[in-house]
Amino acid sequence: MADPILEVQDIHCGYDGVPVIHGISLEVTPGELVAIVGANGAGKTTTMKTIAGLMHPFSGSIHFEGRDISRMKAHETIRLGVSYVPEGRRLFSKLTIQENLELGAFTKNDRREIGQSLEQVFELFPKLYDRRTQVAETMSGGEQQMVAIARGLMSSPRLLLLDELSLGLMPSLVEKVMEAVISINRTGVTVLLVEQMVQEALEIADRGYVIQTGKIVQQGTARELLDSPEVRKAYMGM
Amino acid sequence: MATFLQVAFDGLLNGLLYALVAAGLSLIWGVMDVINFAHGEFLMIAMYFSYWLGFIWKIDPIISSVAGGAFVFIVGALTYRLVIRRTIGKSAMSALLATFGLSMLIKNICLNRFSPNFRLLQDTLLGGKTFNLAGIIIPVPQLVIGLVALALLFVVYRLVKKTRLGWAIQATAMDKEAAELMGINTERIYLLVFGLGGACVGIAGGLLPSYLAVHPEVGALFSLIAFVCVAMGGFGSIPGALLASLLIGLVEAFAGFYIAPVFKYVAVFGLYLVVVMVRPRGLFGW
Numbered sequence: 001m002a003d004p005i006l007e008v009q010d011i012h013c014g015y016d017g018v019p020v021i022h023g024i025s026l027e028v029t030p031g032e033l034v035a036i037v038g039a040n041g042a043g044k045t046t047t048m049k050t051i052a053g054l055m056h057p058f059s060g061s062i063h064f065e066g067r068d069i070s071r072m073k074a075h076e077t078i079r080l081g082v083s084y085v086p087e088g089r090r091l092f093s094k095l096t097i098q099e100n101l102e103l104g105a106f107t108k109n110d111r112r113e114i115g116q117s118l119e120q121v122f123e124l125f126p127k128l129y130d131r132r133t134q135v136a137e138t139m140s141g142g143e144q145q146m147v148a149i150a151r152g153l154m155s156s157p158r159l160l161l162l163d164e165l166s167l168g169l170m171p172s173l174v175e176k177v178m179e180a181v182i183s184i185n186r187t188g189v190t191v192l193l194v195e196q197m198v199q200e201a202l203e204i205a206d207r208g209y210v211i212q213t214g215k216i217v218q219q220g221t222a223r224e225l226l227d228s229p230e231v232r233k234a235y236m237g238m
Numbered sequence: 239m240a241t242f243l244q245v246a247f248d249g250l251l252n253g254l255l256y257a258l259v260a261a262g263l264s265l266i267w268g269v270m271d272v273i274n275f276a277h278g279e280f281l282m283i284a285m286y287f288s289y290w291l292g293f294i295w296k297i298d299p300i301i302s303s304v305a306g307g308a309f310v311f312i313v314g315a316l317t318y319r320l321v322i323r324r325t326i327g328k329s330a331m332s333a334l335l336a337t338f339g340l341s342m343l344i345k346n347i348c349l350n351r352f353s354p355n356f357r358l359l360q361d362t363l364l365g366g367k368t369f370n371l372a373g374i375i376i377p378v379p380q381l382v383i384g385l386v387a388l389a390l391l392f393v394v395y396r397l398v399k400k401t402r403l404g405w406a407i408q409a410t411a412m413d414k415e416a417a418e419l420m421g422i423n424t425e426r427i428y429l430l431v432f433g434l435g436g437a438c439v440g441i442a443g444g445l446l447p448s449y450l451a452v453h454p455e456v457g458a459l460f461s462l463i464a465f466v467c468v469a470m471g472g473f474g475s476i477p478g479a480l481l482a483s484l485l486i487g488l489v490e491a492f493a494g495f496y497i498a499p500v501f502k503y504v505a506v507f508g509l510y511l512v513v514v515m516v517r518p519r520g521l522f523g524w
Contacts, residue, residue: 052419053418054415054418054419073418074415074418074419075418075419075420075421075422075423075424078419078420078421079421083419084419086415086416086419090413090415090416090419091416092405092408092409092412092413092416092417093412094408094412095405095408095409095412099405102402102405103402103405103406103409103417103420103422104420106402106406106420106421106422107420107421151420155420155421
């Protein structure tokens with residue numbers, strides 16, 4: 001197996017000294033699509049924030065392409081190639097789609113490069129091109145999610161972290177968003193995603209981790225997890 | 239009619255000066271949710287800076303104002319680094335009290351060093367000059383400050399609305415964490431915004447000694463009026479601050495002339511009360 005692009009080793013993390021995550025380890029190899037699934041409040045978003053650099057672990061380490069990024073801030077990790085699409089989209093609501101996307105490429109200085117990135121994301125989400133002058137807050141939830149993903153891609157990341165893409169979307173849109181994730185992954189971007197909608201996430205993923213109250217309780221290929229009686233019972237109501 | 243136009247014009251020129259002071263305050267508030275109580279003192283520092291340059295080296299306020307802008311930019315940036323940064327993420331009260339304390343400190347240092355005397359620069363390039371335009375007497379120093387204010391407001395507005403740096407500033411204001419995720423160093427944006435806010439009053443303050451006397455209390459009234467302009471225009475909105483400032487300049491001039499000079503601030507703050515009662519978010523507030 002190739003060297004992992006992301007290696008998380010036994011991180012403990014939380015807010016104001018109160019631990020939320022109690023020793024999580026995981027690995028993602030280049031080109032993979034890995035899902036972290038689990039119930040609300042299990043510590044999925046905290047894990048993602050810690051990888052992105054919005055929070056720092058109390059102990060343990062995070063390596064990206066062999067480099068220790070556990071103490072790096074978010075505005076530094078994105079320059080290395082880690083892009084995080086946060087839970088709840090977090091678009092810049094008063095700015096237009098185009099301005100939001102350009103901010104996604106804030107780490108790039110070359111106009112031509114930014115233009116190329118724009119072309120790529122418009123190719124992926126053609127609808128956004130027609131709406132590019134529209135202010136973000138006037139768009140529907142599904143469209144906003146597309147913008148959030150597109151914005152996350154603008155920095156041409158090698159690792160894309162996607163947090164609760166399905167949140168507040170109707171099922172038909174969830175499916176569309178998941179399809180978009182597959183096509184992004186096919187272009188060579190490694191994807192780590194976090195989802196409450198366990199089945200939908202595992203259906204598109206190569207591998208998965210199940211997280212419960214701040215610990216990983218199960219891991220394996222997506223197929224294994226989908227077939228596992230525990231996962232089916234706990235998260236799919238079967 | 240000529241008198242009316244004269245009073246209106248004087249009011250508008252004053253309003254432009256208020257707008258420049260208010261713009262800095264508004265920018266800092268809009269991006270950081272911090273009310274800078276020391277804003278008037280920043281103006282006062284620039285006035286002393288320009289006064290002493292003029293008094294000792296005979297440098298004209300027109301030139302000093304550029305240096306004053308740069309000087310207060312640094313003062314603002316240092317204020318952020320040393321004081322404001324420690325209050326970010328704590329209760330809004332702490333930034334308020336910290337800047338209030340800072341304003342007292344600056345005022346008293348100036349009182350101690352420079353005495354409470356009023357100081358006015360003599361023989362400046364613009365000082366005392368006027369010209370007559372169709373019956374209206376236009377004081378040159380005020381006109382220059384007004385034009386500089388207008389130009390600076392336009393530059394700051396363009397910067398915030400039309401440049402990548404400006405979008406980064408807006409992004410930081412809307413969602414700091416998400417801005418970090420874009421690769422924006424929000425610490426640096428805060429530093430820059432505080433510096434820019436300072437530079438606005440720095441330039442205004444640098445020009446002022448050609449017609450307004452410097453003393454340690456000079457900032458107090460300006461900061462009070464600037465607060466009113468910012469609140470009336472809608473916190474964080476630069477066009478709002480401009481409109482409110484012009485309105486306040488006019489009201490101040492008319493009330494002072496047609497009712498009584500002592501009455502002018504009653505009218506100004508009365509107008510403010512009415513506006514915030516009818517539109518609590520201000521004229522251009524979100």
